[in-house]
Amino acid sequence: MDFTDLYINGTWQSAADRFDVINPATESVLASVASAGINDADAALDAAEAAMADWAARTPRERSEVLRRAWELMTERLEDFARLITLENGKARADAIGEATYAAEFFRWFAEEAVRADGLITHAPASGARIVVQHKPAGLAVLVTPWNYPAAMGTRKIAPALAAGCGVVIKPASETPLTMLALMPTLEEAGVPPGLVNVLPSRKTGALVDHMLHDPRVRVVSFTGSTGVGRTLLKSAADQVLKPAMELGGNAPVVVFEDADMEVAIEGTMLAKMRNLGEACTAANRIYVHEDIAEEFTRRLAERMAALKVGDGSDPSVDVGPLVNAGTRDKVAAFVADAVAKGATVECGGVVPDGPGYFYPPTVLSGVPETADCVHDEIFGPVAAIQTFSDQGEAIARANDTEYGLVAYVFSGDFKRALQVCERLDYGMVGLNRGLVSDPAAPFGGTKQSGLGREGGHEGMLEFMETQYISANW
Numbered sequence: 245m246d247f248t249d250l251y252i253n254g255t256w257q258s259a260a261d262r263f264d265v266i267n268p269a270t271e272s273v274l275a276s277v278a279s280a281g282i283n284d285a286d287a288a289l290d291a292a293e294a295a296m297a298d299w300a301a302r303t304p305r306e307r308s309e310v311l312r313r314a315w316e317l318m319t320e321r322l323e324d325f326a327r328l329i330t331l332e333n334g335k336a337r338a339d340a341i342g343e344a345t346y347a348a349e350f351f352r353w354f355a356e357e358a359v360r361a362d363g364l365i366t367h368a369p370a371s372g373a374r375i376v377v378q379h380k381p382a383g384l385a386v387l388v389t390p391w392n393y394p395a396a397m398g399t400r401k402i403a404p405a406l407a408a409g410c411g412v413v414i415k416p417a418s419e420t421p422l423t424m425l426a427l428m429p430t431l432e433e434a435g436v437p438p439g440l441v442n443v444l445p446s447r448k449t450g451a452l453v454d455h456m457l458h459d460p461r462v463r464v465v466s467f468t469g470s471t472g473v474g475r476t477l478l479k480s481a482a483d484q485v486l487k488p489a490m491e492l493g494g495n496a497p498v499v500v501f502e503d504a505d506m507e508v509a510i511e512g513t514m515l516a517k518m519r520n521l522g523e524a525c526t527a528a529n530r531i532y533v534h535e536d537i538a539e540e541f542t543r544r545l546a547e548r549m550a551a552l553k554v555g556d557g558s559d560p561s562v563d564v565g566p567l568v569n570a571g572t573r574d575k576v577a578a579f580v581a582d583a584v585a586k587g588a589t590v591e592c593g594g595v596v597p598d599g600p601g602y603f604y605p606p607t608v609l610s611g612v613p614e615t616a617d618c619v620h621d622e623i624f625g626p627v628a629a630i631q632t633f634s635d636q637g638e639a640i641a642r643a644n645d646t647e648y649g650l651v652a653y654v655f656s657g658d659f660k661r662a663l664q665v666c667e668r669l670d671y672g673m674v675g676l677n678r679g680l681v682s683d684p685a686a687p688f689g690g691t692k693q694s695g696l697g698r699e700g701g702h703e704g705m706l707e708f709m710e711t712q713y714i715s716a717n718w
Contacts, residue, residue: 247425249278250445253291254438259284263447265422268334268566269556271600277421280444285413285456288442292384292411293461295439300381300409304359311355311403314434318348318399321430325395325423327558332420333394334566334602336557339520346682347395350403350700353684357705358407368715376714381409382487383463385708386456388449388477389424390469391417391568392523398424400684400699401466401489402431402441408708410464413442415453419568421445454480463487464708468525471648471693489697489707491689493622494525494650497643499665500541501636502534504655508677510544513628515679516653518552518606521564522626523572525694526651526673526681529623532639535632542610542630546591549606549628556601566602567625573602576625579618580607583629588612593626620646636665644670649691651681672698 249256259278267274280288299307318325325347326340335343363378385405389397398414405412416424424443431441446452456462457480465481466489467474474492481488498516500509516528533541557565567573573596580594593607604625612619612629619629633639643652653675656662666674672690675681682688687698697707 246275247428248275248422250280250284251425251428251443252284252288253442254432257284261447263418265332265419266569267331268568268602269558271602274331275422277425277445279448280446280452281448282452282455284444285452288413288444289384289456289459289461291439291442292413295437296381296384296409296411299406299411299437299440302409304361307407307409308355308358310435311351311358311407314431314436315348315351315355317430317434318344318351318427322348325426328423328426329394330557330565332422333391334557334568335520336562336565337560338563339565340557343393343396343520346684347393347399349684350396350399353700354403354407354705357404357702360702361408361705361709372717374716374718376716378712378714379706379709380712382708382710383410384461385410385412385464385466386453386462387412387414388453388465388467388469389414389416391419392520394420394423395427397468398427400688400704404699404704405464405466405708406436406440407705410708411440413444413456415444415446415449418445418447418449453477457481457486458483460484464489466707467491474695487707487710489699490695491525491699492650492693492695493648494527494529494690494694495620495622495646495648496526496529496651496653498528498531498653499639499643499655500531500533500537501654501656501658501661502536503657504537505657505677506537506540506544509541509655510548512653512655512675512677512679513545514548516675517628517679518549518564518626519680521567523568523624525622527622527624528628528653528679530619530643531628531630532633532642533630535634538630538632542591542608545628545630546608549608549626550592552606554597554603554605564606564626567604568602570602572624573604576604576623576627579616579621579623579625580609580627583609583612583616583618586613586616588616588629636661640665640668647693650694651675651690653679
């Protein structure tokens with residue numbers, strides 16, 4: 245079956261409108277996908293409401309076993325999912341396999357968490373009453389996911405919602421809807437009942453999501469994407485006082501101290517910068533290197549970046565695929581041109597290759613001034629922008645000088661000093677001597693304008709639950 249229609253109530257349904265999904269490596273049309281409208285949103289919410297009544301009443305163990313089976317089946321099919329991720333997103337095969345594995349792991353983690361919605365019974369010290377606390381499914385959830393992780397950003401929301409007992413409607417990004425649609429037969433086979441998970445690709449995202457957020461049956465909105473769109477959704481969510489889970493933009497600093505292990509720092513920076521081609525809110529955006537080691541660090545990083553092979557991600561020998569679309573590529577090129585015009589030096593890369601495909605080469609910039617646009621906005625591409633510092637307090641202040649607070653990275657050989665620095669960084673997550681923080685078992689999320697709530701860890705399931713307190717005497 246060609247999974248390019250809407251997925252509502254366990255069936256594939258056509259729509260009057262359709263849109264094309266483009267392969268960013270070739271600029272050719274991959275598929276024509278159904279575009280959902282308001283009536284489709286209502287039908288999906290109807291289906292989710294009906295399915296949730298039975299699902300929420302099931303025992304935690306029953307829900308757990310379904311999620312566990314989803315992990316097993318998705319793990320068996322990693323190559324299929326990775327291939328589709330590469331086709332619609334562009335990422336190289338190794339990155340795509342990494343995402344598919346990461347995405348599947350959310351089902352296993354929340355299969356284990358489903359049976360651990362622990363409550364509390366205690367004795368009120370003043371009144372003498374018993375305090376009974378339990379967690380209940382919050383209600384229907386609307387999930388809005390981005391294009392940069394077409395599998396993982398969906399499973400990171402679907403798995404905890406189902407573990408909590410909620411029904412969901414998911415709106416995948418228009419650039420990359422195919423992976424989430426292709427996941428639905430796997431969930432069916434795992435035992436997810438019809439209607440519990442509904443997928444609505446659409447080119448009318450704003451109107452569609454706003455309509456659902458004003459439906460009184462919806463109680464949770466979970467969004468991953470830009471801070472600007474997040475603010476808009478929060479305004480809509482306020483009308484119904486919905487429970488928001490917002491994973492928004494980032495401007496991740498990397499701070500490399502003079503006592504860092506150079507090899508560890510280079511490897512960690514490469515991972516933080518080039519995972520998913522830099523198209524990630526966790527990607528290294530500002531790289532602060534102590535002036536005593538900046539020359540060696542820059543040289544070695546440029547050597548590593550220049551050695552990466554650029555091409556169609558479906559080729560297993562390729563390290564770096566295309567960016568997702570022409571707009572993203574052009575924005576990255578503009579960041580580089582702006583930095584160079586303001587005094588930065590191109591150490592490698594920096595030139596848009598001839599097409600087809602939305603390619604941009606791995607690029608290292610040194611001497612990036614504080615006035616460069618890329619210092620204040622997410623690059624979302626394979627560009628490492630290096631600045632130097634001389635003082636620990638200066639490095640911390642510059643790292644914190646942003647409205648964002650998602651993730652930071654610290655490299656130092658002095659563990660005590662490194663932990664002190666971590667505690668002073670105003671970020672929800674810090675990678676200490678490593679360039680990867682994402683883990684299904686960890687609470688993923690940021691401070692300031694980088695979001696509200698946490699995904700993953702025990703906290704991830706609680707985003708889809710309400711706490712109920714019962715006062716009693718016995």
